[in-house]
Amino acid sequence: MDSNVQKRRENKKSLRVKVISLGNAEVGKSCIIKRYCEKRFVPKYLATIGIDYGVTKVQVRDREIKVNIFDMAGHPFFYEVRNEFYKDSQGVVLVYDVGLRESFDALDSWLGEMKQEMGSMVNMESIVFVVCANKVDLTKRRVVDEGVGRLWAESRGFHYFETSAQSGEGISEMFQAFFSSITDMCENGGKRPVAEVTVGFTKEQADTIRRIRNSKDSWDMLGVKPGATREEVNKAYRKLAVLLHPDKCVAPGSEDAFKAVVNARTSLLKNIK
Numbered sequence: 001m002d003s004n005v006q007k008r009r010e011n012k013k014s015l016r017v018k019v020i021s022l023g024n025a026e027v028g029k030s031c032i033i034k035r036y037c038e039k040r041f042v043p044k045y046l047a048t049i050g051i052d053y054g055v056t057k058v059q060v061r062d063r064e065i066k067v068n069i070f071d072m073a074g075h076p077f078f079y080e081v082r083n084e085f086y087k088d089s090q091g092v093v094l095v096y097d098v099g100l101r102e103s104f105d106a107l108d109s110w111l112g113e114m115k116q117e118m119g120s121m122v123n124m125e126s127i128v129f130v131v132c133a134n135k136v137d138l139t140k141r142r143v144v145d146e147g148v149g150r151l152w153a154e155s156r157g158f159h160y161f162e163t164s165a166q167s168g169e170g171i172s173e174m175f176q177a178f179f180s181s182i183t184d185m186c187e188n189g190g191k192r193p194v195a196e197v198t199v200g201f202t203k204e205q206a207d208t209i210r211r212i213r214n215s216k217d218s219w220d221m222l223g224v225k226p227g228a229t230r231e232e233v234n235k236a237y238r239k240l241a242v243l244l245h246p247d248k249c250v251a252p253g254s255e256d257a258f259k260a261v262v263n264a265r266t267s268l269l270k271n272i273k
């Protein structure tokens with residue numbers, strides 16, 4: 001075959017993508033990347049200074065993908081270095097440590113930092129996200145359950161994987177799904193494929209369950225002011241009951257949230273004339 005034709009075909013098939021890793025310091029971002037690219041685990045903590053950069057090649061179906069990986073330092077100190085590297089990312093590996101609640105709670109602020117740095121014009125639908133619930137090998141210190149992590153991720157249309165950079169659990173499956181979705185997205189005109197969202201519940205349901213879990217008392221749970229009337233309590237209750245009723249809502253935790261709402265209403269009505 002004419003070598004130019006051959007070259008053109010190869011060029012058509014190969015793709016260059018940029019991915020970044022995000023998450024608090026010490027959650028295992030660098031180790032996850034090393035486990036995948038170098039098949040090894042580094043037990044000693046060496047903080048990333050600013051950014052680490054690497055390139056790897058992967059094969060997705062008939063395409064060769066050249067992946068530029070920017071491993072971002074999680075420490076707040078490196079914000080000024082990090083913020084330069086968000087733009088033009090097609091994929092984000094969001095990592096938390098299942099043994100550190102604050103690293104899970106910080107995921108929202110990582111998304112916030114990213115949106116802020118990429119500017120208001122950024123279309124988050126054109127970026128593939130994968131959430132890694134990392135260090136699952138340390139079972140005794142686990143504080144963030146799978147249901148909670150999965151709910152956070154899947155309600156946003158993100159992939160969710162339980163991983164251990166130490167044992168290798170979930171790492172290649174996670175990267176395979178990640179690169180395959182990025183390739184689908186590129187072939188789909190830069191839009192995250194809809195089929196990727198597998199959950200049968202809405203973001204509103206997921207956010208409400210999280211809000212109920214974190215509420216400080218029954219008033220707060222129903223979303224009414226202390227001292228609200230019976231009508232106000234009942235109205236708020238009805239709205240939540242419709243949203244979360246286990247017959248209608250399949251989001252993880254909906255049954256417990258629904259029961260909690262029923263109990264909150266009962267206890268408030270007992271004390272309202």
Ligand SMILES: Nc1nc2c(ncn2[C@@H]2O[C@H](COP(=O)(O)OP(=O)(O)OP(=O)(O)O)[C@@H](O)[C@H]2O)c(=O)[nH]1
Nearest residue numbers: 026027028029030031043045048074135164165166
């Ligand atoms: N047991 C266990 N330890 C892990 C795992 N992943 C990472 N570690 C350890 O956690 C520490 C931090 O890992 P890093 O990969 O350097 O963390 P990082 O998120 O890149 O941290 P920064 O570079 O500061 O943002 C190291 O001591 C790792 O050996 C894991 O899956 N299981």
